[in-house]
Amino acid sequence: IVMTQSPLSLPVTPGEPASISCRTSQSLLQSNGNTYLDWYLQKPGQSPQLLIYLGSNRASGVADRFSGSGSGTDFTLKISRVEAEDVGVYYCMQALQIPYTFGQGTRLEIK
Amino acid sequence: QVQLQESGPGLVKPSGTLSLTCAVSGGSISGSNWWTWVRQSPGKGLEWIGEIFHSGSTNYNPSLKSRATISVDKSKNQFSLKLRSVTAADTAVYYCTRGLTGTTLSDVWWFDPWGQGTLVTVSS
Numbered sequence: 001i002v003m004t005q006s007p008l009s010l011p012v013t014p015g016e017p018a019s020i021s022c023r024t025s026q027s028l029l030q031s032n033g034n035t036y037l038d039w040y041l042q043k044p045g046q047s048p049q050l051l052i053y054l055g056s057n058r059a060s061g062v063a064d065r066f067s068g069s070g071s072g073t074d075f076t077l078k079i080s081r082v083e084a085e086d087v088g089v090y091y092c093m094q095a096l097q098i099p100y101t102f103g104q105g106t107r108l109e110i111k
Numbered sequence: 112q113v114q115l116q117e118s119g120p121g122l123v124k125p126s127g128t129l130s131l132t133c134a135v136s137g138g139s140i141s142g143s144n145w146w147t148w149v150r151q152s153p154g155k156g157l158e159w160i161g162e163i164f165h166s167g168s169t170n171y172n173p174s175l176k177s178r179a180t181i182s183v184d185k186s187k188n189q190f191s192l193k194l195r196s197v198t199a200a201d202t203a204v205y206y207c208t209r210g211l212t213g214t215t216l217s218d219v220w221w222f223d224p225w226g227q228g229t230l231v232t233v234s235s
Binding site: 032034036038040047048049050053054059091093095098099100101102103104105 | 156157158159170171172173174206210213214218219220221222223225226227228
């Protein structure tokens, strides 16, 4: 499954919203009703960390300014008000079928 | 909470075998999780390599053309990756992570936590 993110670079002013798109080459909806799309953030010099799982569920400890939405092949990660600590590269990933695949990444930077 | 730590040589010669181990602490490797390897080539994105269940069941990325082998050592609470016939294209930061299962054992929902990663350079 091919994952396509946009934009690849996202300069944002602190306090402003941000949005990242992830489109997939096939639907991530399984017959059990789950949509197998996760979002990860890789902060500078760190390992990826889970933000959102199954399309729209915030992981434990993730700030509520992060939200995931979408269905089928079209997904969005939104940050309601960007903070300086949000800088890094955001990846979407599909866990529907092996091999699991990631998007190219979207680099968020502070203006 | 569960923590993962990768270890292994940082330099491997071309055509050699890359060998890494991931030590699991704070939890048992025998839980309902898929223990996973992911790599990141310099300046590039993330690539899923493969996974193992504590029973020994494995799945691999076909892009690696059968060069990868993942094994588990329950007595040491760790799992390992071997990648044969390496080239410069295998130079990357290698991460181990845990795939959490959902309603069934084949149903991976997300990867968490991740190890800190280890850089492996393929060079003579």
